[in-house]
Amino acid sequence: MLTTVLFGLVDIRVDDPIAFTFFTGYMAMLAASVFFFAERGAVEGKWKLSLLVSALITGIAAIHYYYMRDYYLATGKTPTALRYIDWTLTVPLMCVEFYLLTKAAGAKISLLWKLIAASVFMLVTGYIGEAFADGTAGHSMLWGTLSTLGYVYILYTAWFGEVAQLANSTGDAIVIKGIRALAWFVLVGWAIYPIGYMCMPGGWLNTGLGWQPGNVDLFYNIADAINKIGFGLVIYGIAASGKSAAAVRELAPTA
Numbered sequence: 001m002l003t004t005v006l007f008g009l010v011d012i013r014v015d016d017p018i019a020f021t022f023f024t025g026y027m028a029m030l031a032a033s034v035f036f037f038a039e040r041g042a043v044e045g046k047w048k049l050s051l052l053v054s055a056l057i058t059g060i061a062a063i064h065y066y067y068m069r070d071y072y073l074a075t076g077k078t079p080t081a082l083r084y085i086d087w088t089l090t091v092p093l094m095c096v097e098f099y100l101l102t103k104a105a106g107a108k109i110s111l112l113w114k115l116i117a118a119s120v121f122m123l124v125t126g127y128i129g130e131a132f133a134d135g136t137a138g139h140s141m142l143w144g145t146l147s148t149l150g151y152v153y154i155l156y157t158a159w160f161g162e163v164a165q166l167a168n169s170t171g172d173a174i175v176i177k178g179i180r181a182l183a184w185f186v187l188v189g190w191a192i193y194p195i196g197y198m199c200m201p202g203g204w205l206n207t208g209l210g211w212q213p214g215n216v217d218l219f220y221n222i223a224d225a226i227n228k229i230g231f232g233l234v235i236y237g238i239a240a241s242g243k244s245a246a247a248v249r250e251l252a253p254t255a
Helices: 017-042 046-076 082-103 109-131 137-159 162-169 173-189 192-197 205-206 211-250
Strands: 003-006 009-012
Touching: 009 017, 009 137, 017 046, 017 211, 046 211, 082 109, 082 137, 082 162, 082 173, 082 211, 109 137, 109 162, 109 192, 137 162, 137 173, 137 192, 162 173, 173 211, 192 211, 205 211
Parallel strands: none
Antiparallel strands: 003 009
8 A cells, every 4th residue: 555544644654755745746736826916916017927837737737636645545557648638738838838828929829729739749648658568669659659759859949939039139138037946947858757657668768777667756746846936936036137127127227
């Protein structure tokens, strides 16, 4: 048994890091969501929607982590379906942040839909590869490669494509720095997820190094906390910097 129940209280085993990250992930996402909602009223109007989206991302994740935590503690199994339902809602919202930050520079709605389509394609193919794994390297590689195509498109767009070009065209150092920070999250933070994927039966880390599917939740939980909360903190940093810059301009003496 992963847990014991005493007087209605759940006791997590001290040697179960996955259960620990489910609990801490849930609380961290909830706390971040409350923070972003609360701070939304303290930033300039043009940043309010971006901060609202950040709050929705962590709020949706917190709800799913509550249920994933219970599922894992009750069964000891990976909550694959719940995990991908969460990602299908939150990852497109993370792509929305790129659009909102570059909208003032002329970003068109087509950019938003292309990013959402790429993220959904990435998730659907990843889900097929993971949920219907048959233990063969061919299955894992095929769907993993297809999923990577969606990831690479988002990565390229954030670093060199339309998002990066629009950010540079704003001439706003705060926005440019913020977009680059989000791009780093996509490059480094999102790269943690394939490690978990390759622990599944047939994956390279499973067949090559003997890493077990049980490791997948540990990688996914850590990646979710880093990326979803980190994305929101970057947005908050941009909004707070914009507010500070506006305050400085108001206090500056006029000629």
